[in-house]
Amino acid sequence: MEVAHSLGGLPCLSLGTGPPLIVLLFTPQAAVPAGWGRRYLMRLVKPFTEHFTVHALTRRPGLPPDTTMADLAAHYAGGIEAAFTGPVHVLGLSTGGSLALQLAADHPGLVARLVLGGTAAAPGPICERANRAYVERARRGRRPSPPLADLVTESPIGRTLVAALAWLADGRGDHTDGATMLNAEIGFDLRARLPEITAPTLLIQGQKDLAYPLELARQTAAGIPGAKLIVYPGRSHGATFTDPRFAADALTFLRSP
Known part of the structure; x- marks a missing residue:
């Protein structure tokens, strides 16, 4: 349990x-x-x-x-x-x-x-771009997850579908703390x-x-x-x-x- x-x-x-x-x-x-x-x-x-x-x-x-x-x-x-x-x-x-x-x-x-x-040890350019978009949307009070659809598939139709599901999954919650974590990965290179x-x-x-x-x-x-x-x-x-x-x-x- x-x-x-x-x-x-x-x-x-x-x-x-x-x-x-x-x-x-x-x-x-x-x-x-x-x-x-x-x-x-x-x-x-x-x-x-x-x-x-x-x-x-x-x-x-x-x-x-x-x-x-x-x-x-x-x-x-x-x-x-x-x-x-x-x-x-x-x-x-x-x-x-x-x-x-x-x-x-x-x-x-x-x-x-x-x-x-x-x-x-470093995110790829697609991840960097998606993270930036997530952080910007979260800090403006918008549902932030749709840009993460770019990490799932290269298909335009698939991305549209995943983005819609991500928007629904976000609900009305506060994603400020999530933005803090993804912001830490922007520019990360170990x-x-x-x-x-x-x-x-x-x-x-x-x-x-x-x-x-x-x-x-x-x-x-x-x-x-x-x-x-x-x-x-x-x-x-x-x-x-x-x-x-x-x-x-x-x-x-x-x-x-």
Whole structure:
């Protein structure tokens, strides 16, 4: 059974049994996901709960709008240090992967093993553009998610459909905190610091990822000492996480000696 609580002062959804696995991902609100967001999260992490206690962490609300990725990493590091006595495994997805990379570089003693899905040490140009549009719309009080449709498909019809669904999913909620997190990824580039990451690292990437193109993923894996890259042919950004191979490949890596 999942439990929503505060872990080291950070909103957290915990479930499963076993050693801790920290999951980092983008959430529109600085709170434990609810509704469709909760169901999607549960689908992603359920395979891991047989072997780990999964802790899906989110940020505290009200962070300054100019918060950087390094600021976020320090924010999360404080929560992890308060809750655990030693290094923990970390799974970072998409923008959460950017955060996980920053955490592993800035706070190497906190990360035992690092799994990254659908991410890279810098976002691609489509992701940068979508993030900027999201931030601008959120800060003007508009439903911000439609521009993120550009990350899903290159089909004009598909983008229109996804954008409409994203607009509906936004509802009337406050997305200011979501904008703060995506704003931190604008201009993010950790490639020069990748050699500082000491945790054993696995990166899983879709061949057709529009947000973090495969070449950037290859540069990321090549820059981290001993890192391994797995590529899923034909898979898009979101389809990487839901591919049945994803959890199996990640678990094999996380459970290896």
